[in-house]
Amino acid sequence: MQFSDGRPVGREDVAEAGSPKVPSRYVLSVLALAALYLAVAKLGLEMDPVSGFATVVWPPTGLALAALLVGGRRLWPGVALGAFLVNWWIGAPVPTALGIAAGNTLEAVIGAFVLERVEFRRSLDRLRDVLALIGLAALASTLVSATMGVGSLFLGGIVARDRLFETWRAWWVGDVIGDLVVAPVLLAWVSNLRMSRDPRRILEAAALGAGLFGGALAVFRSAPGAEQTAFGHVYALFPLLIWAAVRFGQRGATSTTFLTSVVAIGYTVLGRGPFVRPALGESLLSLQTFMSIVAPTFLVLAAAISERQGAIEDLEGGRAALGEVNRELAQAVRARDSFISMASHELRTPLNALRLQLAVLRRHPRAEEPEPPGEWSQLLERQVFRLTRLVNSLLDVSRIAAGRLALEPEDDVDLAAVVREVAEQFDGELRRACCPLSLRAESSVLGRWDELRLDGVVANLLSNGIKYGAGKPIEIVVEGDGDTARLLVRDHGIGIAPEDQARIFERFERGVSGQHVGGLGLGLWIARTFVEALGGRIRVESRLGEGSTFTVELPMRGPTPARSATATSA
């Protein structure tokens, strides 16, 4: 302590002294711990020690355990030094003081080691941490110190054989209480130093502190009760201790237990309060009993409350997450419902034409108005073509969604030929929509592609152009530069607003409202998915009212295996 109280030891000073920085800081910590240990130990020894050494409460045990848990077990020399000095100071011969110091040090090191092994959390906010502290540190590790300490006293001839057990028991229980009362309050505050700024919380804490202090004074300052039981009085303090645990968690519980213990010890030593017996030793024994019951009780209570609060927070978090998932699910269900209703609309339109045309055909007064049969079959064929394309789209969608979009690339697939073929298939649609098609294609653009998917890309882009082309010309350009094949589909229709240009490639998205144009909102999504599976890219340039140009670029060597693998799971 005197080191830090005196001149501040800067890093420069240490460097000038020529010693490495880290050990200096370490040495300072060890010395500070030793000094603190000494001071706290002297306090403990003020209380009529059994056989001169075994105190009723040994606070240094709690200090040492907390220090090694927070600062690391390497601080053990501080404990050893402090323990040796204090015992030597109060008159133990050097060998005895060394033995006692070894016991005290081992106790702290073993306690810290065992707690670390069971992943002890210093905030003591779980029941298991509190139980580990009580069982492994307070009850078990203290046996080492008591045994080695009393053994050293016996060997040094300070304790007679017939007082061995009494001394050992006092030593042990004193250490137990040190671990139960002092260590928890240090650990709880070190792990959470944050103070609330809420004036109501501060006021409540102050009221609780004042109430408890006043209550403790009233209980422990009272004149020694003639026939009252010791606990008759102290029950009065329990509501305040419970209040602290419930409202202020482990910091509240440990601080109030500590405060109560300090007041209780002080007045019992002065010969007042409910624990006073004819002999001071007896008084302190009944005080030990009190503290060894109160301390674990409220430690456990605070841990249980903090676990419960944690569980409630988790539950609320889980509920919020569940709500989010529910909203997403509801959205997915809405998207699916609107898809189903749109799909049925789309299927009904060609079916409607088919049905009406068949009705017309049946009622046709052939004799008066003969029509060439070719025209009729063309009409019917067109509806069947529309239905077939629709069903193919639905199958593509279910394949993509299930991740079963298997590509079968072949060498020398001709993009120009595929485009010409699709254009021919759409001849009737194009004429119906009054969209003249101009096709500018190199004689052949060969690549390693899956012909069926290529067909799907071209058909979906052309169908999109017809649907939104507003009856104006459509141009298709096919070219290749030996490395990349390029397909352009340009319409002069309604165009796409800039903010919609990325969206239209997503599933169920369409550039226009459902009141105007039917469709599944799938064509461009299918086209994009196929293009990406083929290792290519698709983009659109468009201005509202002027039309859109879709550009597809495909590597002629076909998709690299990695890319096709990711695309199938898209």
Next chain:
Amino acid sequence: MQGDRTDVVLVVEDDRDCLDAVCELLRFEGYRTVAATSGREALDYLRGPERPELILLDLMMPVMSGWQLLASLRQTAGLAAVPVVLLSADADLKQRARELGVAGYVRKPVDVETLLNVVRRHIGAR
């Protein structure tokens, strides 16, 4: 002109195959038909001198949808009284018809007898 029977059925439908088939069917039954491929075309015709006795109206159409056309009709004196029958593949057609307060509805794919009965009910048999 108003009050005179014109026997005209205005068919508003963006799918040309369906439009042609409905018109042809009605012509076989002795009705006069006027075809429009959008709400805009229908409105252009309605601004002329002739009043149809019935409008068969698709809902989902580019340029001007069935909903937009209905709104325009309601605001025009002399047109608000023309009965409108929806002809649509909409999944909730019955509810749409109720919401829009139209004279009736026929689902696509159209059952020909149902369609003809609706027309007969509004302008009598031919």
